[in-house]
Amino acid sequence: MAQIIGLPKLSPTMEEGVLVRWVKQEGDEVEPGDLIAEVETDKANMDFALEDEGVLLKLLVEAGATVKLGAPVLILGEAGEDISELLVEAQNQLSAGPAPADPVASAPVASAPAASAPAASAPAASAPVTPVASMPVATTPASGGRLLASPLAKTLAIELGIDLRTVTGSGPGGRIVERDVRAVAGTAPQAAQTAPQAAAVLSGETALAVIPPGPLAVPGNDGEYVDKPLTNIRRTIAERLTAAKRDIPHFRLTTSFEAGPLLAFRKRLNELMGGKGKVTINDLLIKGIALALRRVPDANVAYLGNAIRYFTQVHIGVAVALERGLMTPVVRNADLKGLGVISTEVKDLVGRAKDRKLKAHEITGSTFTISNLGMFGIDHFDAIINPPEGAILAVGRIVKQPIIDDDGKIGLGQRMTMTMSCDHRVIDGAVGARFLDELVELLESPESLAL
Amino acid sequence: MPIISYREALNAALREEMQRDETVFLMGEEVGHYQGAYKVSQGLLEEFSERRVVDTPIAELGFSGVGVGAAMVGLRPVIEFMSFNFSLVAIDQIINHAAKMYQMSAGQFHIPMVFRGPSGPAVQVGAQHSQSFESYYCYVPGLKVVCPSTPADAKGLLKTAIRDDNPVVFMESELLYNSTGEVPEGEHLVPFGKAEIKRAGKEVTLIAWSKMVEVVLEAATELEALGIDAEVLDPRSLRPLDIDSMVESVKKTGRCVIVEVGWSMCGLGAEIAFQLQRECLDYLDAPVERVTSDDVPMPYAKNLEQEVMPQVKDIVAAVKHVLYLD
Structure with a gap:
């Protein structure tokens, strides 16, 4: 029995993907788990495999096409089956927009390793807004995430300088029609005179002149700026961090500690390792955070809306700056891993993040994130929490500065400043302070990191 | 100006052209001694003799072919179909010969002929005698298609x-x-x-031809009573099609309803709607709407026949729809 296969969820936050390459072709027989295609998601290039066997009767999208999550991509069945009805159905689905079904089940590659991961829920209110070229875009879009307006309404809006976002549509599905624009403009319909005038002002510059301010993708044409369309990864960053900053009541705790012993410890470790790799301060911090979370499990939590989730494992997300954006590959069970293992793992993850080779399970499921800008010369900063986690630690550089010791003597200190951003819904100030206290104790006696 | 019937107007045209040009002749079933099945050729046999008003057997393919041949050697035949429903058995001559001869002979043979007769529904003539053939013939390059709505x-x-040097399908x-x-x-x-423009208006363009122009004008009067100002446009010839006038009208009104007595699928209205959205998308306040006959062979029962054909109420409803008033 032939069936339509939709684009599966290959990363927890993806809403669409670019079908980079068909690995199999129409007519090929496939076994469960066979690689069918490569799909670029908001995170990485993912392998798309099937869990059923059969013959690829029809590939519905061309390589390079952007496909909504769940939208039909191929028809699988037995050789010689009549798929004419399915083709019609698939076409209807493709033209109707994203399918509501959650197709995770058909993608074992993507979903299997996520069992122990927290529910990395896709950001709410994330309906993709498709900007109509040089047209105002609705802030509260109608169905399908698009502002619906008749062509005449759009033409008139430009002519009359009306922001369509301020117009309530009275047509089917909330479509804005001529009378709605005229009602806002306060002009009586003058159909006989309207059309030729509208034609006259449809030139590009006039149209741009009445575009209201806002986050619009307006193609620049005067050389003063260049607008580049959002990449998937950048769009995801924008949506997730906006949601985090808006929805999570952040508070911040800042402390600094004496990093001299940590530097000495790292030096000693690297001597011991000889040429076989190098442990970084960041690796030590990862281990330190993981152990501190073990000691203060109340800081290893997530807010679920109706419950608090206490993670029983410690997975540390490591924020990595890439040219195309930010990613947070995950060091799993960092509390249980040796420093050498963590070091090797981070190096591998960062390298593959740059090459877009990370798998979905390698960028999901972190329970706490570290963001380190020390190598960029930043003294200290605060970071936005990476949902659904309860906290994030922002780390600055090590600064040499005078310190006064317990005996009142002035000496040379090497201070590192850290700021923890907490979700106040699940982590109170005292819990955060306790975590930082444990972390400082570990980092100032770095041998304990090796215990 | 004299007031005469549509039938008399056709008769006058034939008479005048036959007087004017002796190569023009009329051929078809019952055109001579019976004076025409619908009396369009009344009196022509007496005036022009059997040489130029030729009664034929019931053999549409045959006399259509005779007409094509006559046109090739310089005559101007007018072929009458008692009904365009019967042109189906002659369609090979119309499409494969009349329409293509000029091009396939590299311009050696013009086909200056007219195929004429009634098309579309009448009153209770059944499924086989009620069809509309605009779309069949408009589809074919090499043919011209005309559908007059007034005398x-x-x-x-x-x-x-x-007078046209090309084959014209005159319905x-x-x-x-x-x-x-x-x-x-x-x-x-x-x-x-x-x-x-049969009626000027500002709020919606109604496009119709042949018998439907009457129905649409009646609907426009009813719409006026509702405060809706409709423009009615009759293209008169369907191929060539005066899309420019339609575009101009729709740019003015922003809305369009196309009314045809044929079926919806692949009907001429679909082509007009396509051309309109291509030419004046930015002026449309609503998708172009169509009113057509229902998608069934014409029923014989009178009440059902009325229901199948576009009626005033259907047109009014379609206009309200494109004006977002329903």
Whole structure:
């Protein structure tokens, strides 16, 4: 029995993907788990495999096409089956927009390793807004995430300088029609005179002149700026961090500690390792955070809306700056891993993040994130929490500065400043302070990191 | 200007053109001694003799082919189908010969002929005699297709058709033969490819031809009572099609309803709607709407026949729809 296969969820936050390459072709027989295609998601290039066997009767999208999550991509069945009805159905689905079904089940590659991961829920209110070229875009879009307006309404809006976002549509599905624009403009319909005038002002510059301010993708044409369309990864960053900053009541705790012993410890470790790799301060911090979370499990939590989730494992997300954006590959069970293992793992993850080779399970499921800008010369900063986690630690550089010791003597200190951003819904100030206290104790006696 | 019937206007056109040009002749079933199945050829046999008013057997393919051959050697045949439903058995001559001869002979043979007769529903003539053939013939390059809606257009367009050097499919309406109107005497030519505004309006463009123009004008009157100002446009010739006038009208009104008595699927209205959205998308306030016959062979029962065909109420409903008033 032939069936339509939709684009599966290959990363927890993806809403669409670019079908980079068909690995199999129409007519090929496939076994469960066979690689069918490569799909670029908001995170990485993912392998798309099937869990059923059969013959690829029809590939519905061309390589390079952007496909909504769940939208039909191929028809699988037995050789010689009549798929004419399915083709019609698939076409209807493709033209109707994203399918509501959650197709995770058909993608074992993507979903299997996520069992122990927290529910990395896709950001709410994330309906993709498709900007109509040089047209105002609705802030509260109608169905399908698009502002619906008749062509005449759009033409008139430009002519009359009306922001369509301020117009309530009275047509089917909330479509804005001529009378709605005229009602806002306060002009009586003058159909006989309207059309030729509208034609006259449809030139590009006039149209741009009445575009209201806002986050619009307006193609620049005067050389003063260049607008580049959002990449998937950048769009995801924008949506997730906006949601985090808006929805999570952040508070911040800042402390600094004496990093001299940590530097000495790292030096000693690297001597011991000889040429076989190098442990970084960041690796030590990862281990330190993981152990501190073990000691203060109340800081290893997530807010679920109706419950608090206490993670029983410690997975540390490591924020990595890439040219195309930010990613947070995950060091799993960092509390249980040796420093050498963590070091090797981070190096591998960062390298593959740059090459877009990370798998979905390698960028999901972190329970706490570290963001380190020390190598960029930043003294200290605060970071936005990476949902659904309860906290994030922002780390600055090590600064040499005078310190006064317990005996009142002035000496040379090497201070590192850290700021923890907490979700106040699940982590109170005292819990955060306790975590930082444990972390400082570990980092100032770095041998304990090796215990 | 005398007021005459659509039937008399056609008769006048034939008579005048046959007087004017002795290569013009009429051929078909019952055109001579019976004076025409619908009396369009009344009196022509007496005036022009059996040499130029030729009664044929019931053999449409045969006499259509004779007509093509006559046209190739320099005559101007007018072939009458008692009904365009019967042109189906002659369609090979129309499409494969009349329409293509000029191009396939590299311009050696013009085919200056007219295929004419009633098309579309009448009153209770059954599924096989009620069909509309605009879409069949408009589809074919090499043919011109004309559908007059008034006596004046019937005369002026038929005279133009007879004088045209290409094959013209000239479709009348049985329901219009008795309709009357002012018709200019003598030389009255209506050009092809020139639509006529039957009624000026500002809020919606109604496009219709042949018998449907009457129905649409009636709907426009009803719409006026509702405060809706409709423009009615009759393309008159369907191929060539005066899309420019339609575009101009729709740019003015922002809305369009196309009314045709044929079926919806692949109907001429679909082509017009396509061209309109291509030419004036930015002026449309609503998708172009169509009113057509229902998608069934025409029923014989009178009440059902009425229901199947576009009626005033259907047109009013469609107009309300494109004005977002429903």
